[in-house]
Every structure is written in C-alpha cells, then in structure tokens.
Amino acid sequence: MAGISIASVCAPRAVLAQTTPTPPPVVVVPHDGILPGAPAGVKTLILDFAAVRDIYLAKQDVLLAKLANATTTAERDAIREQLQDNRQAFLDLLKSFRTKLEDDLTALKGKISHEEFLRIINVAHEAATEGGFDHHKGH
Secondary structure (H helix, E strand, C coil): CHHHHHHHHHCHHHHHHHCCCCCCCCCCCCCCCCCCCCCHHHHHHHHHHHHHHHHHHHHHHHHHHHHHHCCCHHHHHHHHHHHHHHHHHHHHHHHHHHHHHHHHHHHHHHHCCHHHHHHHHHHHHHHHHCCCCCCCCCC
16 A cells, blocks of 8 residues: 555556546436426427437447348448448438527527526536437437
C-alpha cells in the first residue's frame, strides 16, 4: 500500500491507469422511454423513430450474420452493398424525422412560453449528455 502511495506521488498517471474505472451513473428513463413532459407530437415522433431504428438494427444484424457466413467474394460484396443500402435508407428516414422534429418544435415554440420551451430543450439535452438516450447502443 505504501508503495502505491509513493508511486502515485512520483508517477500519478501510472497509478491512475491501474485503478478500476468508475462505472457511469445509472440513469432512470421513464418506462416508455419518453422524456417526461414532452408534448404528445414529440412523444409520437420518438416512438415512431424507435420502431424504425429497431427494424434497421434487426436488419443490419441479419445481414452481418449473413456476411460472417458468406463463402464467396461475390456473396460478401452483395451483402456489403445491402448493408450500405439499408444504412442509407435509415439515414434518409432519420433526416425526415429530424425535419419533422424541427417543424414540431418550431410550432410548439409559438404555442408555449419561452421558459417551458427552454425547459423541454434542457431536459432533452440533459438526457442525451447524461446517458439517458444513447443512439450508439441501439437499445
């Protein structure tokens, strides 16, 4: 123990690398995965997007499994092309969701107070930055 203490003074980075990383804080997301207080239109958009995302991820998983089992170069190339096509279709849908969300938020901004609008934006931002929604994990 004394050796670690002395090492931490002499070479703090070396001792720091040996410590176990602290797990990220647990973030409790509402059971339906929707931000509390989000307007109905935004909730619907989020649920629709989640369904489209799940379909995309499932299709990608199937194609990746096929790619892993492909035996010929031509078969692998065809599957890679399908993966890219599926990805592009998802990105196109994502763009339409973003446009719709921007339109909904613009319309909402005119219907609610500035403070309420900022509250909704802050809640969404906090959820995104604190790990409430992680689009890289997929689920």
